[in-house]
Amino acid sequence: MASQTEIVVRFAGEGGQGVVTAAEMLARAATGVGFHALTFATFPSQILGGPTWTQARIARAPIQSPGDSVDILVAFNDEAYNEHRSEVRDGGVILLDPSVTPDPGDGHRCISVPFDELAKQTGESRAANMVVMGGLSKLINMPVTYFKEFVASRFAGRDKVVEANHMALDLGLAHLSEEDAISDLGEPDPPDYDQVFIKGNEALSVGAMHAGIEFYFGYPISPATPVLVYMERNLVGPGKFAYQASSEIEAVTGIIGAGFAGRKAMTATSGPGFTLMGEGLGLAWMAEIPCVVVDVQRGGPATGLPTKTEQSDLLAAISPAHGDSSLPVIAAGTVEECFYAAVHAFNWAERYQGPVIVLSEHSLAERAQNIPRPDLAATPVESRDVYRGDNGYLRYESGDLSPFPVPGGAGAYVANGSEHDAYGDTTHLAKHHVHLTERRFGKLRLLEDGTYESENAGAPVAILPWGGSKGSAREAYDRLREEGEDVGWLYTIFLNPMPPAMLDELRAKDLVIVPELNYQGQLAGLLRAQGVRAEAITQYTGLPFKPSELSERIKARLAGAGARQAVTA
Numbered sequence: 001m002a003s004q005t006e007i008v009v010r011f012a013g014e015g016g017q018g019v020v021t022a023a024e025m026l027a028r029a030a031t032g033v034g035f036h037a038l039t040f041a042t043f044p045s046q047i048l049g050g051p052t053w054t055q056a057r058i059a060r061a062p063i064q065s066p067g068d069s070v071d072i073l074v075a076f077n078d079e080a081y082n083e084h085r086s087e088v089r090d091g092g093v094i095l096l097d098p099s100v101t102p103d104p105g106d107g108h109r110c111i112s113v114p115f116d117e118l119a120k121q122t123g124e125s126r127a128a129n130m131v132v133m134g135g136l137s138k139l140i141n142m143p144v145t146y147f148k149e150f151v152a153s154r155f156a157g158r159d160k161v162v163e164a165n166h167m168a169l170d171l172g173l174a175h176l177s178e179e180d181a182i183s184d185l186g187e188p189d190p191p192d193y194d195q196v197f198i199k200g201n202e203a204l205s206v207g208a209m210h211a212g213i214e215f216y217f218g219y220p221i222s223p224a225t226p227v228l229v230y231m232e233r234n235l236v237g238p239g240k241f242a243y244q245a246s247s248e249i250e251a252v253t254g255i256i257g258a259g260f261a262g263r264k265a266m267t268a269t270s271g272p273g274f275t276l277m278g279e280g281l282g283l284a285w286m287a288e289i290p291c292v293v294v295d296v297q298r299g300g301p302a303t304g305l306p307t308k309t310e311q312s313d314l315l316a317a318i319s320p321a322h323g324d325s326s327l328p329v330i331a332a333g334t335v336e337e338c339f340y341a342a343v344h345a346f347n348w349a350e351r352y353q354g355p356v357i358v359l360s361e362h363s364l365a366e367r368a369q370n371i372p373r374p375d376l377a378a379t380p381v382e383s384r385d386v387y388r389g390d391n392g393y394l395r396y397e398s399g400d401l402s403p404f405p406v407p408g409g410a411g412a413y414v415a416n417g418s419e420h421d422a423y424g425d426t427t428h429l430a431k432h433h434v435h436l437t438e439r440r441f442g443k444l445r446l447l448e449d450g451t452y453e454s455e456n457a458g459a460p461v462a463i464l465p466w467g468g469s470k471g472s473a474r475e476a477y478d479r480l481r482e483e484g485e486d487v488g489w490l491y492t493i494f495l496n497p498m499p500p501a502m503l504d505e506l507r508a509k510d511l512v513i514v515p516e517l518n519y520q521g522q523l524a525g526l527l528r529a530q531g532v533r534a535e536a537i538t539q540y541t542g543l544p545f546k547p548s549e550l551s552e553r554i555k556a557r558l559a560g561a562g563a564r565q566a567v568t569a
Contacts, residue, residue: 004183006059007140008067011132012084013076015043015052022074022129023054024368026136029150030058031197031370034190039368040066042543043307051079058140060189063369064334064471068548071183072139074132075100076115093182095135111135111180118171124164134172141184144173194373200338200364203371204294205230207342208266210374211381215265216242217254219273222306223365224296227268248273252280252293259284259291260415262386262406264346268294271313272303274320281355282321285440287415288396290349290356290384290404292342297361297467299542308542309363311467312518314526317357318496324437328352328447329496331359333470336371337493338364340379344450344493347382352443353404359495361468361517363544387411396436397422401443450494452502456481459488460510461561463554464534466495466523468544473515475547476554485558495523506532511561513537513554515545 011022020041027037038057044050057067069089075081081100085108088094094110096102098117102110113135119128130151137144151165198206205227208216216231218224228244235242241258245251251267258265269277274295284291297313299305317329328348332341341358349356387393387403393411395402405411414424419436421427465473470491477489488509492502506512506527512534514524521536528534537553539545 004071004185005061006057006063006067007071007183007185008055008057008069009072009074009136010053010055010070010084010087011074011076012051012053012080015050018126018129019043019052019076020054022132023056025129025133025150026058027056027368028197029133029147030056030142030188031195032150032153033146034188035059035185036061036063036191036370037197037368038063038066039366040363040544041366042309051083053080053084058185060185062191064474065547066363066544068546072136074136091182093139093180095132095139109180111176113172113175118175119168121171122164122167124161124168127164127168130165130168131172131175134169134174135176136172137169138173138176138178139180139182141181144169191372195370196373197368197370198335199226199366199368200332200335200360201226201296201366202230203335203338204268204332204342204358204360205234206374207339208292208346209234210339210376210379211343211346212264212383213266213346214239214241214263215255215258216267217245217251217258217265218267219245219248219251219269221248221270221273223298223362224268224270224273224294226365227294227296248276249280252277252291253283255291255293256280256284256287256289259289259349260287260407262384262404264290264350264383266292266294266342266346268296270296270298270306271300271316274313274316278316278320278322281327282323282325283417284355285321285325285327286417286419288353288440288443289415290353292345292349292356292358294342294358294360296365297359299540305542307362309361309468309544310517310540310542311359311361311469312520312522312540313359314466314495314518314522315520317359318526320357324441326441326444326496328354328356328444329359330356330493331467331495332364332493333465333467333491334371335364335367335369336374339374341493343379343381347380348447350382350384352446353384353401354440354443359467364468394422395424396420396439399435399439399442401446444497447494448497448500450492450497450499452490452492452494452499454502454505455489456486457488457505459486461486461513461558462488462490462506462509462511463513463515464490464506464523464527465515466491467516469515469517472545472547472550476515476545476551479547479551480554480558483555485555487554487558503530503532506534509533511535511557513557515539515550515554517544
């Protein structure tokens with residue numbers, strides 16, 4: 001039995017079989033005793049049924065991506081077995097429901113486990129997942145007490161449920177033998193800092209709460225709906241409001257109204273809903289009203305792949321409205337960054353007095369992970385500069401930012417989506433349009449305080465991922481550096497505007513490689529327009545990059561860059 005620092009377990013079957021629950025349960029039990037864990041889930045768009053699979057990566061050190069090959073596959077039906085067995089590494093194991101007929105030529109060790117039959121022996125038919133956990137504890141030599149402690153905590157006060165689940169764990173454990181074990185993670189090495197186990201959408205919602213959100217108006221749409229649910233449950237009390245809108249158009253106009261009234265307001269949607277919000281976002285840009293819109297990206301366009309992941313809304317996020325506009329965009333790359341992206345978005349919206357877009361994506365929204373507990377005291381929150389002078393105030397007279405008049409206070413003005421004069425009245429005079437266009441774009445300079453990561457800055461070629469591709473790209477980068485490749489690393493969550501010092505570093509590179517989950521290479525194209533020699537490595541399968549495959553693609557691109565340099569020389 002080999003000693004390993006990590007293990008990847010994939011659960012595959014039909015929606016409604018508890019596939020998603022199983023991965024989260026394994027991850028929660030593991031993190032509860034000090035391991036690190038990260039889950040990934042993908043499922044069809046129907047409510048029940050359809051091919052569904054999730055996986056949990058458990059390790060002794062922090063985890064950055066869902067991983068590469070699978071150590072253990074738990075297949076609940078024939079389709080799951082046939083679809084996923086090729087992903088199992090040499091020496092891995094497949095746990096099969098008795099209904100599954102394995103291929104006699106399959107080179108993997110297949111073990112049949114009667115999940116449902118054993119669960120029925122406990123008197124709790126829904127305990128099949130615990131039978132699986134018991135079998136897994138034998139396969140990876142993880143003490144079953146870890147799972148029993150998790151069950152006792154999860155179902156505290158429900159003694160019969162705890163007893164049935166403990167019995168299911170023992171039955172699953174007894175069904176496998178010592179010889180079936182394939183790895184040993186050893187003892188966990190708990191981090192010396194407080195942690196929370198949380199999903200990306202939850203982290204984003206908590207970040208909005210810390211930033212002081214007062215008004216949430218949202219329409220349910222996958223994969224952003226959990227943000228609406230969180231707000232309905234938690235954004236309560238005096239001065240707080242959360243409500244389900246009847247459409248995305250109503251949602252965006254609602255938060256604009258709240259922003260105009262001096263409130264911190266947010267909505268969350270996905271690609272199709274974000275498109276419907278375009279005209280409203282143009283109004284917020286023109287009228288200079290703070291608000292935050294979260295776009296949890298999915299495969300598209302149109303209905304597209306509503307429950308798959310993609311990074312294809314960047315161009316739309318920067319320019320969702322017609323005409324001249326450039327909206328600030330912050331893109332989270334990890335579950336932890338989802339929290340900070342929300343805080344920064346509210347700070348930016350309040351500071352420059354306009355709409356800010358947060359980009360997340362399906363793989364982050366549904367990813368559950370243990371992260372360091374955010375230090376709220378070290379995470380500052382900003383509020384807009386409110387006008388407190390006399391009436392007669394000319395809201396739009398200044399060439400840059402001016403204090404925000406809150407209705408009911410001094411400085412009454414017209415918040416107008418038509419081009420307007422200094423007071424806000426509609427005008428078609430060229431001098432006003434020129435003045436206010438330059439004012440609106442000039443305010444973006446107030447947002448050039450974003451931070452960024454930079455490593456091996458002297459390398460002629462750098463890797464620059466964005467969004468949820470960060471983890472896979474980081475693992476690929478680490479492998480390449482271990483292999484002796486002279487390549488640099490640059491990364492930021494602040495995509496528009498980018499930190500000026502980072503842009504300077506990018507422009508100095510011979511080549512910038514941008515891994516991104518879209519067909520067009522959207523960020524690479526934007527960088528080329530800003531004088532960066534950027535090339536994209538794209539993928540549009542609806543699934544994240546695998547670190548091993550990405551490292552090979554980057555290595556090939558590095559070899560090509562070296563050949564071009566040799567020819568030029």
